[in-house]
Every structure is written in C-alpha cells, then in structure tokens.
Amino acid sequence: MKSTKKVLALVLTLALVFALAAPTAMAKARTTKIGVGLYQDSGAAVTAVKSYLGSLEDALNVKFTYTVLSNTDEAQNITKVQELIAAGCDGIICTMDMGTEAILQECADAGVYLAGYLCDYDTSFRNNYDNVFKNEFFLGTVADGGCADEARRGYDFFDSVIEYNERTPDAPIRHVAMTVFPAFAFPYQQSFAAQFVEKVEEYNAANPDKAIEVDPLSDETDILMFRPMDSTYFSKHPGIDAIVSICSGSFVYPTMVSAGVSNTMKLFAAGYNDGDEAVFGSKGAYQMEIVSPVEAITYPLVLLLNKINGVEFPDQPAEAERRGSSVLLINSDEDLAKFQNSIYLSFKPEDAFLSPEDVVALTAYNNPDATYAGLVDVLAHMTIDDIK
C-alpha cells in the first residue's frame, strides 16, 4: 500500500511536469521569442507588463518568456539569462544591471541581443561603458523618470508638496522628513533628497511666511535597508506634517499605520502598490505617488525586434543609449481617477498608451518611415495627462 502511494506520487509529479510542458512544446511554431527578466514575479506592475506585452504577441508575432532577476546576486542573473537563451529566446529585456558584462558575453556566444528596461545601467555606464554600451549585443535601455544624471525626482516631490499646500491652505505642510534607500543600492536617491532640500530653500527664501522645515537625513532612521521603516523614525522627527519617501512608500506606510499617525500625517512616495487608492488623497495619508509607465518597455522591445529582423532605424545612434521615460505623477484625487483608467490598474491592454498597431508602426522592419527619434518621442508622452 505504502509503495503504491509512493509510485502514485511519482507518477503524478511526472504527469504534472509533462502536462505543463506539452502545450508550450507543441506551440513551437517559429515566432520571435523575447525573454523578459523582471525584478519580481508578482504585483500590479508585473501583471500590467504581462498584460501589455501579451496584447502585442499576435500583432508582432512574438512570444514572451518571463523570469525574475536579482538586484544583488549577479551569478543568479547570469543563470537566468542562460536559461532564457536555452529556452530559445532571440532577445532579452533585463531590469537589472548586475553581472552585465558576463551576461553580454553569454549573449555574444549565443547571438542573442540584450536591452534594458526600468534600469539606467548606471554602474555599467560609469565603470564599464566600453564593454557594455559599445557592445554590439547591447541595444540600449530605458529608465523611468530619466537616467541618473538627468533625473529631477527631487523637484517632483517639491512641486507636489507645494501643490498640496495650495490645495489645502488651512492645513499646509510646514515640517517634512525624508526616507531613502542606501546609496550602495540606489546611488541617486540621496541626490534626489538634496534636490528637494535645494528647492525648499529657494522657496523659503522667496516665501519666508510660508517656510517649510526639512529635517536632514539621519543615518539612524531615514536610510531604509529594504526593511519597513522603524517606528523610532517618529521620535527622531517630532512634529513633522509629512514624509517625503524617495524610496517606495510600501516601506513607510505600514509603520505610519502601526504608529497611529496615518490619519494626521501625509505621505509623498515613489512606487504604487495594490490598494493604495483606498488611502490616497482625500481618503488617507498618500498625497503623491510616482508610477513607471509599463509601456516604456516598448523602447527595448522595438530595438530588439528591429535587430533580430536585421533592420535598423535610419537615425539609429552608433552606440547604445540610455533614455528616460516620463512617469505617472499622481498628485490629487483627479489624477488618481485618471490613473484608474490606465493599464497599470485596470490590466486592460486597451487602456495602454500604445495599441498593438501603434507598436507595429514604431518598428523599422514593419514601417520604413519609422525613426529612432519617433521611438524616443513616444517615451515622453506617458504622463498622467496622456491617459485617454
């Protein structure tokens, strides 16, 4: 009886493995295969990316395969890319700049192209430009909100705080503290904090009666090591009206709730998480969120498809570039209402900034009039006001 059960367990496992494999093995008609290495395997952004790319499969004759990369372990990233190559991918979109040179060596060995998304490849840009950006197998990358040297995220936070104060003159924000991720992982977040402080100082000089106090970043409490903010944050920053979280708000808001300040304190944050809409604007603490448009993945996708089809734009730069896309800045209830009609929340491909036909028209192998400038221009029109 015991051994029967064991044999049954083994048979069931093998059956499951074959059942999962069978449909994909049968569907091996020759379509272009693109591997997508994301930064996580679930969440609203991942669902939205898959929904958007899924809607393009028929129009572009492309099949997408997904994996998850690590932002700390380069060996894992190499293995994941090798697996994508082994799975028959002709091109790969990566969201991490870890082990990039070795990954490109793999791509060169297999004749597979690589492009970036949601990542400015800053480490490679600064330390390894020749081996990465001049590599014929690296086609370029798009970063949300601009690349490291051009991003102005600190100014966006400042504008948002001022917009809030103008909207609510009876209870303006006068005292702010900030949070960031550590510099070794996100080297530019502290620059964004400095940008915010710089703007506040300018504002205070011009408007002494409306001056805003900003607590300097504290090493003890304000640099979040990818763990939820500690409740000692509030004793370190007594009397604050708001937190400017340059890192994701998901590391801050739960601590605000547990400390009982979520009804009185405001939160301006990067990133958007499921359920945030219930505590946004007039409904709760969140007053600003920054969201990366999933449609920006069109940039690496089009570059890959052109290359795989042996075509280039007439104005294609000689070396790979890193480009910034616009971001979705949600500052008010009205913005949130618009955002709820975006693919990011609805997961409906018809809510995307670009339809499959639009993307086909962006590719050089389908449209001889398509240009690189046109592709770059599309990235600038993915703001909250561009939502249909």
Place this chain on the structure above:
Amino acid sequence: MPETVTSRRTDERTSFFTFIKNHTMDLLAYAGLAVMLILFLIFNSGPRLMYNFSAVVQAAAVYSILALGAVFIYSMGFMDVSLGQQVGVYVILMILIGNKIGGPAGVVVGFLVTLALALACGAINGAVSIFLGLPSIVTSLFLMFFFTGAQYLLMESTGENTIKLLQTVKPADRNTYTLMLIGIIALLAVIGTYFFNYTKLGKYTRAIGANKVAAKQSGISLVKWQVLGYMALGFCAAVASFVLLTRTGTAGKGTGSGYAMDIMICLILGGMPLKGGMKSKISCALVGAFTYTLLSNVLTTMGVPLNWVNFVKALIFLVIVLLTCRKPNGVLPR
C-alpha cells in the same frame, strides 16, 4: 526442480530486494538525475544543446564544489548556514586584493588570503561548537551574521553596488572555460572521494554522524575531526568562490546569498541522509548539484510559466523527501 537451484534463486531474489532496499535513496537520486537528463535532451534537441550544456556546467560548478565540501560536515549530521555569506565575502576580498595588487599575482594573492581565511573560519566553526557545547548550527549562525555585516561594510566602503575584477580570469573561449570547470569539478571529486572513502577523515566524520558517543568511546577525537571536516568545507568554499568569480567577474552585496540552503537541497536531492552517518556518500554532492541545476534549467526550457516554476520545484522536492523518508514518523531522510 532440485532444491539447491530453488534455494539459489530465492537467495538471488532476496539479495536483489535487499540491494534495492539498502540503496533506495541512491537509486532514487540517480533516477532523478536520469529523468532530468532525459528531459534536458528532449527540450534542447537543437543548435543550442551545446550552449545549454555549458550553461548547466557553469551553473552547477559552484554548487558541486560547495556540496563536495559540505558532504564532510553533513556526514557528521551538521550543517553550515553561513556558507553563502562566506562565499560573498571571499569573492569581494579576492576582487579587492586582486585589484589592489594588480595582474595575475594579485588574483593569486587574493585567492591565497581567502583560502587562509576560509580554513580559519572552518576551524573556528568546528572548534567553537565543541568547546562551548553548542549545536553546530548556532556557531554557523554567528558566522553568518558576522559575514553578512562584513559583506555590507566591504561593499559600502567601495561606494558601489557592484565591484569588478580588473584582471581577466575567465578563458575567452566558452568551450575552454567549460572544460576548465569540468576539470576542477573532476579533480575535486577525485580528491574528495579519496579523503572521504580512503582516509580517516571520511571514515571518522561518518562515524561521528552515525553515533557520536560510540565514536568518542572508540578513541576518535571529536574536536580534531570536526575541525578538519569544517576545514575541508572551507577549502571548497574558497575554490568555489574563485570559480564564481571566474563566472561573474564581479561581486556585490548579495553575492553568494542563498547558497547555504541551495547546498542543503542539492545534497537531499543527491540522496544524502541529513543525519549523516555511514550511508553518506561523496557522490550525493555531484548527483544533487546537477539534478538541482538541471531541474531549474529544464523547467525554463520546457516553458513552464514563471508562477509555476517554484511550485513545481517544491512539489518535486516534497515528493523526493516523502519517497526517501525511512522513518515512519519522520519527514526527512535520515
């Protein structure tokens, strides 16, 4: 039919079943590897077969080397949860020292320093638990926290998310590199087999795992052989770190993370009894490392959806554990 013939046949059948019974775990482990190899060949029957073969060798190399060293401590019924963090720090140190000195000499010095550190850590890991009477996992926990902190501090001191070795240590030709890795794995497997099967080190570590009290009463020095067992792991950790460096050429804050758990899974998949003892085998390391690597590779090449990969891995792991469970009320092989 003459009685002698019948009796011989009965004996043969009995010895066959006895063999099966005594080698259930080994047979299942080899069967698992064989299934993975068959699936690998089925789903890679194209121009990328050789590419994927070398990718598997690359991915399995570090696991194999670490698992070969880990056999010595798992055979005593111990484990080391600091392994991943140790590897991370060793790779970072090799890069920092290598870049500071420069040239091939820098890499050699970096490796030697790392090797010395790895052997010292192995000795500390083995000795402290005995002198303080602590379970081995507690001392390795201490080392894990120590190395986690060291890894953070070293990376923060560089001000970078990733650091790169300036000297090239990886052969430019892919086939040469694959052969180099196969050579290293084979060499260490031969050395490991020799020490595990034909010297006191292997015999005594297995004896300690089988029955510590009996081993002690037989005159086996627990301190000496426990320390040497951990030092064998330290040696393999240093070599594995170098192999990892040849593969990535870079290191970061998370380099090595997860290896401790991966090695445990490799060894279980390879048929290693977690309680150690006389049934421990060096082959468990290689069988487990390649099964584990092939499993991940095969699931991706089969096109199993991302959301299902971990589920399928967990299911296969659970089934293997249940099939190899020898104790009526146990959940893991012993």
